[in-house]
Amino acid sequence: MSTTDLSNQHNDPTFDSLWEELNWRGLVQVSTDPQSIEDALASGPITYYCGFDPTAASLHLGHLVQLLLLRRLQLGGHNPIGLVGGSTGLIGDPRQTSERVLNSRETVAEWVELLREQVQRFLSFEGENAARMVNNLDWTSQMSAIDFLRDVGKNFRVGTMIKKDIVAKRLNSDEGISYTEFSYQILQGMDFLNLYREYNCVLETGGSDQWGNLTSGTELVRKVEGATVHAIGTPLITNSDGTKFGKSEGNAIWLNPELTSPYAFYQFWLNTADADVVDRLKVFTFRTREEIEELGRLTETEPYRREAQKALAYEVNTLVHGEEATRKAIAASAAVFGKGQFSDLDEETLASVTAELPHAEVSADQTTIIDLLVATGLSESKSAARRTVKEGGVSLNNQKVTDGDAALDASDLLHGRFALLRRGKKNLAAVTVV
Structure with missing residues (x-):
């Protein structure tokens, strides 16, 4: 730690x-x-x-x-x-x-x-x-x-x-x-x-x-x-809707990185609702009153930028897990949203990302893109998977797929075992080859 x-x-x-x-x-x-x-x-x-x-x-x-x-x-x-x-x-x-x-x-x-x-x-x-x-x-x-x-x-x-x-x-x-x-x-x-x-x-x-x-x-x-x-x-x-988060509610956010990974910890804060973010900044960061009030103003006028959430996630993750872990969490977050490369992530960080996604373990002989789309639940059937590939809506490790029947090559596996499939912009799933 x-x-x-x-x-x-x-x-x-x-x-x-x-x-x-x-x-x-x-x-x-x-x-x-x-x-x-x-x-x-x-x-x-x-x-x-x-x-x-x-x-x-x-x-x-x-x-x-x-x-x-x-x-x-x-x-x-x-x-x-x-x-x-x-x-x-x-x-x-x-x-x-x-x-x-x-x-x-x-x-x-x-x-x-x-x-x-x-x-x-x-x-x-x-x-x-x-x-x-x-x-x-x-x-x-x-x-x-x-x-x-x-x-x-x-x-x-x-x-x-x-x-x-x-x-x-x-x-x-x-x-x-x-x-x-x-x-x-x-x-x-x-x-x-x-x-x-x-x-x-x-x-x-x-x-x-x-x-x-x-x-x-x-x-x-x-x-x-x-x-x-x-x-x-x-x-x-509590959240603005009155719900509580904590151990007693069954969704504890642990300070031990082995129980809640720095990536999951970072995502938790990044997903803070606009209505809650200023209060969270006050309690969990050492940002000044002036800085927090400015972030609150940005949340009201330009909520799509999510500047307050980014500041909150950075500050608390760095406080608990350190600057290096935060840097890795930010890189992982960028890759998840299609703005970075999964291949740039170290194995531990990538494993923490896959743990938060819909996931499938597949054998080495079940490795065509079509098979993987079905195995991860991104497609309901092989025919639906094939149609999505044909329409250009599938990527592997953030690289567009053109041939759904192509077998997954060893060079496609990150750290020798992971692959990330995306359908459209928002539907992401992980595969581990065993």
């Missing part, structure tokens, strides 16, 4: 305060005390944290919001702590619908290291406000159940806990909620208490859907230490 270039990241100096910029970017949906947080950020530096549970082998798009918020606060001179939940990951926060399947300790430990590497890429570990990484297993593994109940559990009231939105929903469902998941908010609250004691951490960030867990920490610190600490809940990322 590439290293993120942090050197060209800056907050926008045209805002009167960091808090003003965070709100303009739409990063604050709910907070404990806006004025107190604004004052603390202005008079800082303060120490703050965000936690990431290892419930999968990679972080996804929703986590990127938190990673960039951590970075923006660090650029403002504050001290970030990235927490990976080695203990909370063994439990799992309550889901909306059903109980989580508990992963093995070995799996969770492996995922902790993968997530630690991902989080570290987005923060600076140098300078006066260098980031720090922690694992909450370090302070929970030595605690006995009796100590947990006596020292921490006694500060929580069941009546308050069951009023938390997610807990209330689960209690009213057919499945209910186990004591294990019910206790999750206590564990997360204990994180904040420990970080307050150890590092004078006074702010936690997280998604607004985690608000009950976030405030369990602020309340625990208040009860045990008599101190006021704060939380910021960021909005869930």
Whole structure:
């Protein structure tokens, strides 16, 4: 995985305060005390944290919001702590619908290291406000159940806990909620208490859907230490039509290039709707207010140019995967739209392109253009395929085909196994010869 270039990241100096910029970017949906947080950020530096549970082998798009918020606060001179939940990951926060399947300790430990590497890429570990990484297993593994109940559990009231939105929903469902998941908010609250004691951490960030867990920490610190600490809940990322994208919706966009390729990642952002693109630029890029407003104006006046989408796709792909991966993704995108050559793409990039297309595996003796058009579903029958070829509507690797009965030659295979067929301008499919 590439290293993120942090050197060209800056907050926008045209805002009167960091808090003003965070709100303009739409990063604050709910907070404990806006004025107190604004004052603390202005008079800082303060120490703050965000936690990431290892419930999968990679972080996804929703986590990127938190990673960039951590970075923006660090650029403002504050001290970030990235927490990976080695203990909370063994439990799992309550889901909306059903109980989580508990992963093995070995799996969770492996995922902790993968997530630690991902989080570290987005923060600076140098300078006066260098980031720090922690694992909450370090302070929970030595605690006995009796100590947990006596020292921490006694500060929580069941009546308050069951009023938390997610807990209330689960209690009213057919499945209910186990004591294990019910206790999750206590564990997360204990994180904040420990970080307050150890590092004078006074702010936690997280998604607004985690608000009950976030405030369990602020309340625990208040009860045990008599101190006021704060939380910021960021909005869930949704499309203008109200639909949500994320892991729970079954269409996760992963930050690990082995799970979502840089090409697929680039295409995801490039396909952002006009109605959503300005909001995405605010949240996911370090473009200035002036630059984003200009891109918004171009989206209104010349939407066909898709300048805002191109800027968004370039910025976020480079942020997550690096400049070289973005360059390859742009070249692949140009080839897909008939404005570049598939033969210019390296094997890994070409494989990621074919993975996103209608695809057929064919044997070496099933390799005429007519056969391939039918095998990939670009044509319903051989007669239809032959007619399309005759009309000049078929290309192979972006080169026009004139003889549909010609056999696919070894020289036609890219990297010895791939071929790209196009019918018309927009219908593209991939073939792998096995």
